[in-house]
Amino acid sequence: MTNAVQNSDVKSNDQFDAYIVGKKKNRVLAIDRDTCKGCKVCISVCPVQALFMSSIKSSRGYYYPMETGDCTACKKCVEKCPNFAISLHKLKDVMT
Numbered sequence: 114m115t116n117a118v119q120n121s122d123v124k125s126n127d128q129f130d131a132y133i134v135g136k137k138k139n140r141v142l143a144i145d146r147d148t149c150k151g152c153k154v155c156i157s158v159c160p161v162q163a164l165f166m167s168s169i170k171s172s173r174g175y176y177y178p179m180e181t182g183d184c185t186a187c188k189k190c191v192e193k194c195p196n197f198a199i200s201l202h203k204l205k206d207v208m209t
C-alpha cells in the first residue's frame with residue numbers, strides 16, 4: 114500500500130482527503146481522489162455508514178467518498194476498493 118498521507122499535519126492536499134478517524138483518533142483514513150473511479154463499493158461495504166459521495170467531481174470527473182466522522186477504522190473499504198484508493202494509517206506514522 115502506498116504511504117498515502119505525507120503531509121506534516123495530515124490535512125488534505127490536492128490529491129488526498131485525509132481524515133483523523135472519527136471513532137479512533139490514532140488512525141488516519143486517506144482517500145485518493147485521483148485514483149477513485151466513483152464505483153461506491155466502499156460505501157456499500159461500510160458497516161457504519163461512515164462514507165458518502167461528494168457533491169463535486171474529482172479532477173478525473175468522478176464523485177468520490179468522504180468521511181462522516183463515524184469511521185471505526187475497520188478496513189473493509191480499504192480491502193474492497195477495486196482501485197486501492199482508500200488507505201488507513203497510524204497517526205504517528207503520518208505526522209512529522
Ligand code: SF4
Pocket residue numbers: 148149150151152153154155156177178193194195196197198199
Ligand atoms: S470503492 Fe474505491 S473507487 Fe469505488 S468509490 Fe470507493 S474509493 Fe472510489
Ligand code: SF4
Pocket residue numbers: 142158159160161162163164183184185186187188189190191
Ligand atoms: S474503515 Fe470501515 S468504518 Fe471506516 S469508512 Fe472504511 S468501511 Fe467504514
